[in-house]
Amino acid sequence: MTVPASSDPLPAPDRRIPPDQAEKKEVLFHGFPASPGICRGRALVFGSAHTDFNEIEPIPIEPSQVESEIAHFQAAIEKTKSEIKALQAKMQKTVEKRDAKIFDAHLLIVEDKLLHKEVISRIRDKLCNAQSSFLLTIERYIKAISGAGDSYLTERAADLRDIANRFLRNLGGDADGGLSLSNLPENTVVIAHDLTPSDTAMLDRKNILGFAIETGSRTCHTSILARSLRIPAVVGMRNIAGKIANGDEVIVDGFLGMVVRNPSRDTLAFYKEKISRKDELYNSLLKDSSRAAETTDGYRIKLCANIEGADDLEQVFRCGAEGIGLFRTEYLFMNTQTPPDEETQYGIYVKVLRAMRGRAVTIRTVDLGGDKLDPASASAIREPNPFLGLRAIRLCHEKPQIIRTQLRALLRAGAEGDLRIMFPMVSSLCEIEELLAIRDEIIEDLKRENIPFDPKVKFGAMIEIPSAALIADALAAKVDFFSIGSNDLVQYTLAVDRLNERVAYLYRPSHPAVMELVRLTVQAAKKHRIPVCVCGEIAADPRFTPILLGMGVLELSMGASAIAEIRGVIRKISMLDSERLAKIALTAEDPEDVMTLAKEHIQSVAPDIASILG
DSSP states (O other): OOGGGSSSSOOOSSSSSOOOTTTTTEEEEEOEEEEEEEEEEEEEEOOOOOOOOOOOOBBBBGOOOOOHHHHHHHHHHHHHHHHHHHHHHTTTTTHHHHHTTHHHHHHHTTTTTHHHHHHHHHHHHBBBOOHHHHHHHHHHHHHHHTTTTTHHHHHHHHHHHHHHHHHHHHHTTTTOOOTTTTTOOOTTTEESSSOOHHHHHHHHHEEEEEEEEESOOOOOOTHHHHHHHOOOOOOOOOOOGGOOOOEEEEETTTTTTTEEEEHHHHHHHHHHHHHHHHHHHHHHHHTTTOOOOOOOTTOBOEEEEEEEGGHHHHHHHHOOOSSSSEEEHHHHHSSSSSSHHHHHHHHHHHHHHHHHTTSSEEEEEEOOOOGOOOGGGTTTTTOSSSGGSSSSGGHHHOOOOHHHHHHHHHHGGGGGEEEEEEESSSSSSSHHHHHHHHHHOOOOOOHOOOOOOOOEEEEEEEESHHHHTTEEEHHHTTEEEEEHHHHHHHHHHTTOOTTTTTTTOOOOOHHHHHHHHHHHHHHHHTTTTTTTEEGGGGGGOOHHHHHHHHHHEEEEEOGGGGHHHHHHHHTOOOHHHHHHHHHHHHHHHHHHHHHHHHHHHHHHHHHHHTTTTT
């Protein structure tokens, strides 16, 4: 882990402050941190630059024009594919290989035969021109994914919009030619309603210091590319594009998720000192990556990494992770027209297990909705509330072959390393019993077929639904481990969509109800002597580390880049003090009281790390 290049001491913008801006007061805007780093520059504001797909009207054609419109559409397909491949080639020279693969998904959408068939059918049967036929079709796809009820898929709607605008340009429609982000003045900070992955890929790193947008989340592709390009970024900043003017001097704080308009002299001095401290701290933490995460009174904490594929392994090794606490398998299912077969999955799982050389790897079974695992059914399945619908392990009833195929591949791969299989979206005991029965059937099949596998692979439950936490005692008697998915646990407990900036202020992991559910889960795990890990965002937040340890959590899993900070905190705290802190936190009645307590504790034991948090 290194300090982002954009976090160098703040240079004074080359352009002079316009006279009418000189007396403006400092204003703070808060969003969500997307890419770490701090930059200072002049704002360049873009509004909503893309087509409104809700205002599409079919444009009629004559029967004699059908074939020419189809040819026009097919030519646009080839041109769009060529542009995406060129963009991907450019990105492979400037970002990590795995991040450039984001555009693989774009190519798959452009090459989707079902999409082609539907557009062509609309041209023939409805006598609509190519532009409106494509846009009416893609609008249905965007609506289906936006309401999928899965945060990963909801964020992929931005990719569809990105492709739709590119396609429309190639069809000769009215979409703009894209933001001119490759040729902007020096020391520019982009302020916009939205930036697509393509927009972000075109950012001129020499001139564009950072950006802040109104949409997005930390896990959207725009944020991923920003981190890979090492550009400070903040997302989810509601209405900021209307409150900052071109030429305003701004600071983007990608650590705290904050933008400062017209920073005062004191603020500028503060940030210069902050950057200097961060530089020194990060270099120090990096040197400790080979040291154990052990408290001052001798308690060893296991720190693991969350990954989405084998391409993430290099970063896992670099940060000194002791294992993989969460391997998300959704990406395997999203990058194909049909669910991956057993051999494909087996090969990927084996690659990861062998690379980890005996260190534990926890692989989560696919956590997607049924319609996303069978593209042909997308138009047939319309759930009124997909967040609470047919997804994850609930697919056992309607699409049992998907989970059976994955479990066969996993059990076979288990012979190559220390594998743990985790089931997501568990809400009742009968679900676990059903899954374990399927496991037993597969084991008998593998024995009969004389196929090598590991019969001792551990199976666990992901605790992310309140009902699972409330019956944790019964679940713990059936499984080998627990993993607390704090992101969804907070979301489901508080009925707050964490991707909705309008209610984001209610998303509070420190809420007493959430704290109590975590306590119940840990208590049940202790009673049945099974390990419990926390793998949500709070695992990567240094403020929560002492509280989690004090509750009895001895394993944390997070993005690899956060491990050094968490290790640094653990090595400066005692388990005794952490237990006292957790006891007080569990009696608090207000989420803010818990956060105040946590901040004060980190400030007292690890002031250098507390400085990162602001």
